[in-house]
């Protein structure tokens with residue numbers, strides 16, 4: 001047995017022989033030599049390991065052709081970019097793990113232009129002098145929301161941190177126990193509060209917080225009344241929340257500003273389109289809330305950014321805070337954010353051009369049509385690996401927005417026959433481009449809501465290929 005292993009190990013082709021082989025020497029112009037060597041070593045190491053584990057290889061398996069073929073495959077894998085495009089077939093529209101919002105086409109064109117050339121990022125073209133990067137979206141944000149002042153930073157977590165640091169460092173912030181949320185990826189209100197140097201004063205209980213809870217907690221050190229959108233959960237049953245208007249009234253009485261972290265703020269009232277009511281950014285501001293923060297890449301449908309709107313004097317203080325330099329927004333974000341915001345000047349255009357809004361508002365008949373189209377493109381399956389069924393199901397907005405909202409959709413369901421749901425899921429995930437699906441009750445679900453038109457051909461091809469193996 002041991003002798004066999006030694007012989008097999010000796011039969012593995014040598015590095016030099018592989019480097020001279022036709023298929024690999026042809027690649028030396030395409031890849032750096034170090035990378036080719038890395039691929040060869042990793043393939044040879046895999047053979048050694050398998051042989052030591054007792055696997056048997058015949059001389060064909062260990063031929064130069066066979067091993068160099070493996071090296072070519074390995075090179076393709078290790079030379080791939082790490083950040084890659086994937087097909088989101090999960091039906092979760094603002095999927096944080098999959099990059100949240102897809103940018104509108106016009107924003108991508110701006111991105112190209114600004115990324116590929118110089119720009120007036122911090123240059124005042126009228127005065128011929130240094131300008132501020134924040135001016136590019138400030139007026140637009142004020143126009144769209146009615147806010148007195150506006151400022152943008154890297155993301156909403158940064159926006160919350162910056163506001164707390166500016167308004168409440170070393171002092172007290174009153175917040176309801178029912179709103180101490182944790183957003184995926186370790187953003188927790190109590191922790192952000194600590195980082196900002198503000199002291200958190202929790203009031204009320206998990207399910208009920210009354211106005212008197214806030215008012216009795218107000219003291220000489222109170223700097224801010226904070227409201228936080230629950231985002232990814234709801235409290236049902238015996239509950240009581242204090243509305244923005246009530247908090248604003250209390251704040252005014254005591255000359256204490258009120259801040260709201262809206263999480264996934266949006267400009268469009270979805271109840272007009274038959275979906276659940278969520279307060280819009282404009283509505284919250286018109287209640288008199290002094291500072292509002294929200295994400296650029298959740299329901300707004302733009303790039304990752306944190307938007308801060310509110311009272312002019314407060315926004316000016318925030319701009320002066322040294323921390324804002326560390327949290328500042330980058331020019332590529334800024335140009336795509338400007339373009340996304342411009343689309344909101346006409347709501348009809350916004351819901352047509354902003355993919356996140358378009359996907360949220362897709363109607364069941366359209367989704368059924370999309371699902372049928374995909375099935376037609378897949379064509380008849382030639383094996384019994386799995387069969388395909390259409391099913392009614394639900395999509396989610398995701399990104400901590402409208403957590404309880406069911407968006408009815410049509411699912412393409414791959415029902416396992418000889419191939420298990422987990423094998424199907426893994427195979428699709430390893431496809432190029434990777435296809436991310438949901439597995440529910442041992443079935444693979446493909447939700448066409450989040451699959452883009454240009455991806456249909458690839459997706460159909462992948463499913464056909466999978467049924468042929």
Ligand SMILES: *Cc1c(COP(=O)(O)O)cnc(C)c1O
Pocket residue numbers: 155156157158160181183187228229230231232261262263264294295296305306399400
């Ligand atoms: C999502 C969210 C955040 C964090 O926003 P990012 O843009 O991811 O930094 C903060 N607060 C609430 C309530 C959220 O929903």
